[in-house]
Amino acid sequence: MARPKIALIGSGMIGGTLAHLAALKELGDIVLFDIADGVPQGKALDIAESGPVERIDAAMSGTTDYADIAGADVCIVTAGVARKPGMSRDDLLGINLKVMKSVGEGIAAHAPNAFVICITNPLDAMVWALQKFSGLPAHKVCGMAGVLDSARFRHFLSEEFEVSMRDVTAFVLGGHGDTMVPLTRYSTVGGIPLPDLVDMGWTTQEKLDAIVQRTRDGGAEIVGLLKTGSAYYAPAASAIEMAEAYLKDQKRLLPCAAHVDGAYGLDGFYVGVPTVIGAGGVERVVEINMNKDEKAMFDKSVDAVKGLVAACKEIDGSLA
Numbered sequence: 001m002a003r004p005k006i007a008l009i010g011s012g013m014i015g016g017t018l019a020h021l022a023a024l025k026e027l028g029d030i031v032l033f034d035i036a037d038g039v040p041q042g043k044a045l046d047i048a049e050s051g052p053v054e055r056i057d058a059a060m061s062g063t064t065d066y067a068d069i070a071g072a073d074v075c076i077v078t079a080g081v082a083r084k085p086g087m088s089r090d091d092l093l094g095i096n097l098k099v100m101k102s103v104g105e106g107i108a109a110h111a112p113n114a115f116v117i118c119i120t121n122p123l124d125a126m127v128w129a130l131q132k133f134s135g136l137p138a139h140k141v142c143g144m145a146g147v148l149d150s151a152r153f154r155h156f157l158s159e160e161f162e163v164s165m166r167d168v169t170a171f172v173l174g175g176h177g178d179t180m181v182p183l184t185r186y187s188t189v190g191g192i193p194l195p196d197l198v199d200m201g202w203t204t205q206e207k208l209d210a211i212v213q214r215t216r217d218g219g220a221e222i223v224g225l226l227k228t229g230s231a232y233y234a235p236a237a238s239a240i241e242m243a244e245a246y247l248k249d250q251k252r253l254l255p256c257a258a259h260v261d262g263a264y265g266l267d268g269f270y271v272g273v274p275t276v277i278g279a280g281g282v283e284r285v286v287e288i289n290m291n292k293d294e295k296a297m298f299d300k301s302v303d304a305v306k307g308l309v310a311a312c313k314e315i316d317g318s319l320a
């Protein structure tokens with residue numbers, strides 16, 4: 001059986017890391033695409049040259065021609081401009097919307113059966129636009145945010161509790177922005193929900209609130225430290241987890257920016273929700289119960305995403 005084909009649209013910091021991780025995990029043959037001639041080819045060759053040492057059986061190539069992504073099983077999109085210090089994800093909107101148009105058309109023409117994972121920010125609006133521009137079925141186009149936001153939350157919690165990250169599960173929903181919704185009630189250590197751990201004296205409500213805020217600001221914290229770009233190791237690892245769930249039909253329950261039609265009172269809208277990812281793409285949107293406060297936070301987050309989508313429609317009339 002032929003190996004799966006993974007196309008990485010955008011070969012910058014995240015794109016290169018995606019290629020390296022996908023190769024190390026032998027998820028399939030990898031094509032790096034970018035408009036900056038030389039970059040995808042150089043990264044592909046560099047990673048290919050690590051193959052004999054790492055013992056990787058995967059073909060690597062780089063290209064500036066969409067024809068070379070033909071028949072890709074998975075496309076992971078990072079094309080666009082990344083945040084610089086002082087820029088919000090939303091500042092990227094106008095620039096990256098144009099990029100989504102060309103990427104959507106390229107995927108539609110050459111890889112219409114692919115499972116598409118968008119990482120480009122502002123995420124929830126870009127994945128919405130990418131689905132529209134590509135015309136691919138909505139359950140085959142999703143955005144990576146919840147896995148990353150939850151991973152950040154899990155990391156901070158494991159440090160606070162001094163326990164292995166493996167035993168910390170966490171839930172972050174809503175848009176991938178300052179209004180994201182870390183759900184403490186559904187986040188656990190060894191199955192014990194966080195509010196119970198506060199009652200047990202493992203931490204205080206104040207410390208938990210600070211961790212929630214740090215999670216919300218997780219992307220900006222890295223931008224502030226790096227000064228010349230945004231996070232790439234954790235975003236790449238998160239998208240690879242989603243790609244692997246699809247390619248191996250793992251039916252993983254992962255939070256992602258999915259097309260929600262009916263659940264959560266939404267009609268045809270992309271926002272971060274728990275989903276089941278398997279060979280069918282986003283096979284299911286899981287609707288959880290939220291209390292009044294959680295619902296209020298979620299609604300605020302949805303409103304923020306709606307604002308971005310409205311801005312996209314204003315910039316590009318074809319999306320209206």
Ligand code: APR
Pocket residue numbers: 009010011012013014015033034035036039078079080081082083092096099102103119120121122229230231232235
């Ligand atoms: N088509 C293809 N590639 C493009 C296009 C385009 N129209 N426009 C820009 N690119 C490429 C750039 O040449 C660059 O190599 O996208 C790449 C982006 O890489 P980086 O600038 O290194 O950004 P990265 O850190 O990888 O982040 C990519 O993901 O998390 C988000 O906010 C982040 O939107 C940003 C994206």
